[in-house]
Amino acid sequence: MTDDEARNICKTYVDTYLDKIHRISSTQDASMNAIIEYVTNKCVEDLILTEDIEVARSALDVLMMKELTRNAISIDSIQTQIQAGVQEALVDLHEATEEADNKVRNMLSRINTLTRCNPLTPPDMTTKTTTTTTTTSVSLRASSINIHPNAKWAQNGITVAGGNGRGSETNQLAHPWGLYVDDDETIYVADWGNHRIVEWKSGAMNGKVVAGGNEAHQLYAPRDVIVDKESDSLIISGCGNGRVVRWPYQNGTSGETIISNIDCIGLTMDENRSLYVVDNEKHQVRRYKIGGAQGTVVAGGNGQGNRRDQLSKPRYVFVDRDHSVYVSDNETHGVMKWEEGAKQGIVVAGGQGPGNSLTQLNAPQGVVVDQLGTVYVADWGNDRIIRWPKGATQGTVIIGRNGEGVQSNQLDCPVGLSFDRHGNLYVVDFGNHQVQRFNIE
Incomplete structure (x- = not known):
């Protein structure tokens, strides 16, 4: 999965949810905008790694909880707001997830179709080699030096x-x-x-x-x-x-x-x-x-x-x-x-x-x-x-x-x-x- 594909998938889920609750990210306060951006970027990173769509669905859980508690100023008020709005929020979350699932399913179908019609590699696995006169002097990935078992490294990179x-x-x-x-x-x-x-x-x-x-x-x-x-x-x-x-x-x-x-x-x-x-x-x-x-x-x-x-x-x-x-x-x-x-x-x-x-x-x-x-x-x-x-x-x-x-x-x-x-x-x-x-x- 490419970076662009992952970002499109994550944005589809996030934007669909925001549209469902009638909130547009550009009109939110700075903290909400920052959370939306963070959740989207984290979704992209995790989706690239796992290639599991469940990552994108989970991003909506975070946004739902933030929306439920956005005006809370104490532990008691957080609990009150969650209890008052959780049922409606879960309905919105479920509907948004289903709608986004369908959009992403169609998106992935188009991607897969393009891939099948324009294969970038031959169907069979083959290996070609380059003939050389020697088989030495290969630089290995890690150094062969000894490292002390209690070695320490600078903490600032x-x-x-x-x-x-x-x-x-x-x-x-x-x-x-x-x-x-x-x-x-x-x-x-x-x-x-x-x-x-x-x-x-x-x-x-x-x-x-x-x-x-x-x-x-x-x-x-x-x-x-x-x-x-x-x-x-x-x-x-x-x-x-x-x-x-x-x-x-x-x-x-x-x-x-x-x-x-x-x-x-x-x-x-x-x-x-x-x-x-x-x-x-x-x-x-x-x-x-x-x-x-x-x-x-x-x-x-x-x-x-x-x-x-x-x-x-x-x-x-x-x-x-x-x-x-x-x-x-x-x-x-x-x-x-x-x-x-x-x-x-x-x-x-x-x-x-x-x-x-x-x-x-x-x-x-x-x-x-x-x-x-x-x-x-x-x-x-x-x-x-x-x-x-x-x-x-x-x-x-x-x-x-x-x-x-x-x-x-x-x-x-x-x-x-x-x-x-x-x-x-x-x-x-x-x-x-x-x-x-x-x-x-």
């Missing part, structure tokens, strides 16, 4: 990409997702809302578009990117058009489709240049070796569920030196580890249902693992980064102890995660349209 509001200028990003940090601290960002990959040199005020466009031969809503130095190319998951592409770094104007017909989100590569790809729709991770055509399931692949041999809407993947696969599993709210050749995984972080305790995660996204086996997770729903030592039953919050926000010590829906070679932590701050670096102390 430094903006290293974006940070100038949502937009398409070279100093802006629009709902970024994955990132890759190179050896020289150059950052590559999957700029989801702008359908492009942006390169930010260390200390740069502006980025450079190195891949992009939403034509069939270009990009559409990319969610992750890595660098393959052997082929001097970027490998990109183009979630919106269901494929993985290899994009030449030097003067590339289009990408080569290497995997098609896949709902890909996260991807990574091991030292042998085997590619690991998360298939969100099929609830699995597949490994594609050089010269391989179909790939091998290395995690999940047994349908959607919470059994140890299953995944449920997996997001991002990390592979360690032993070729164990770590997967952030969105709907089981945990991180699972699958050793090489294993038929089942084990939960190494979260997995206790959604929540904000130190034993829980809420829709985890980016995941990286250090040499000690410590797992670091972007805890999307809790706006924090949490560290989970090997064998631990609970984690510790290392970044984002101050809730959702725009300050340098806050995050808003963190997604992508990576270290540089010094141990500094890079976080894609999805809701604030930026990448933050938290320096190791």
Whole structure:
């Protein structure tokens, strides 16, 4: 689902409800306008992540409660107003929801029809490879340096990409997702809302578009990117058009489709240049070796569920030196580890249902693992980064102890995660349209 599609859906629900109660947002007081804007934006962010229309319906519950209590000045008056108006409010809510459901159903039907009539990828999954003379010098997603188990990071982040509001200028990003940090601290960002990959040199005020466009031969809503130095190319998951592409770094104007017909989100590569790809729709991770055509399931692949041999809407993947696969599993709210050749995984972080305790995660996204086996997770729903030592039953919050926000010590829906070679932590701050670096102390 694209940013525009999610925003149209959320606005349909919000506007339908406001029309039902005969209130127009532009004529409300400042506080009501702010709430409407906040609810709409939060709906968009959550809908992009979950692709669950129930998110948009829930937004109306918030507006209904605000409308019921808008003139209340005390706890008693809040209770009185709710009791007096709740029946009528529930009727309005129900009618508005049904009306919006029908509008959105028609909207999605048109989108699906257009997609079927204008497919962006071939119907069959195929893999193409580039022949090279060596299989070494692959730059991995996370640094291989040791990080002390009690290491601390600065709590105030430094903006290293974006940070100038949502937009398409070279100093802006629009709902970024994955990132890759190179050896020289150059950052590559999957700029989801702008359908492009942006390169930010260390200390740069502006980025450079190195891949992009939403034509069939270009990009559409990319969610992750890595660098393959052997082929001097970027490998990109183009979630919106269901494929993985290899994009030449030097003067590339289009990408080569290497995997098609896949709902890909996260991807990574091991030292042998085997590619690991998360298939969100099929609830699995597949490994594609050089010269391989179909790939091998290395995690999940047994349908959607919470059994140890299953995944449920997996997001991002990390592979360690032993070729164990770590997967952030969105709907089981945990991180699972699958050793090489294993038929089942084990939960190494979260997995206790959604929540904000130190034993829980809420829709985890980016995941990286250090040499000690410590797992670091972007805890999307809790706006924090949490560290989970090997064998631990609970984690510790290392970044984002101050809730959702725009300050340098806050995050808003963190997604992508990576270290540089010094141990500094890079976080894609999805809701604030930026990448933050938290320096190791």
